[in-house]
Amino acid sequence: MARDVQITFDCADPAALAAFWAEALGYQVQEPPRGFDSWEQALDAFGVPPEKRNDASAVVDPEGSGPRLFFQRVPEGKQVKNRVHLDVRAAPGLAGDERMAALEAEAERLASHGARRLERHEPAPPLAGGHIVMADPEGNEFCLD
Template sequence: MPRSSEVFNLTFDATDPRRLAEFWALALGYQVEPPPDGFASWEEALAAWNVPKEDWDSASAVIDPDGVLPRVYFQRVPEEKTAKNRVHLDVRAWRRSGPDAAPPPLAQRRAAVEAKVAELVAAGATVVGPVEEYDNFWIILLDPEDNEFCVV
């Protein structure tokens, strides 16, 4: 069975692909995609492929360090974001202790969410606001280019 990273990419339109890649690498626990084998840097690879220098910052990507989860790709587009996202990511701030384990208590989840939000705000996110429903708590944020996402 193929890994999810071989089945699809998640793609963001961006004004500054590198900045968004660095932000989302931190948010997801990913890493910025390294240059292909045989190249010491992306600049070296792009020069070898005769990509014009003005296009070197037109894209970036982040990958799961374990190679299991989907690659996230950021491509430069000329237009600014104009409307609310119809799809968004929920960044999990806590982990279950096992596949069949119950989630941790709400107070523990809240503390994990608030800690992750503080980290992401320091990296350029903006808080929209918290939401609490039943036994759930999450905070809605905007990434550095105003894409909505939640920390749960």
């Protein structure tokens, strides 16, 4: 039986990190619950105090096929390299210079939204097509692949 998957990020600023990943993946911030026109309205109704309103956020694939990404505030900062990371497929079907140019363009676009470029790995055919390692605004590593 297939299962739904949610990917959870521990972070300092859930709203900001959700906005970054929505931009990176073409996702959208999850809509508020039915019956509410905004998250502010829902949180008011639920009695959530203002200082707790950025404790969590989520983004979803607008087409409904990709996993939900959930962002939760934690007190500690990132300490070591991720053991699991996302690969953002920014150049599917491309190879060589064309692939690397597409990855570079996406790296620049995401850097303008707060990502940092960490390293570039050149193509090494036949098994490695080349990729760029990036970090999101809170330092979580991901690859442009």
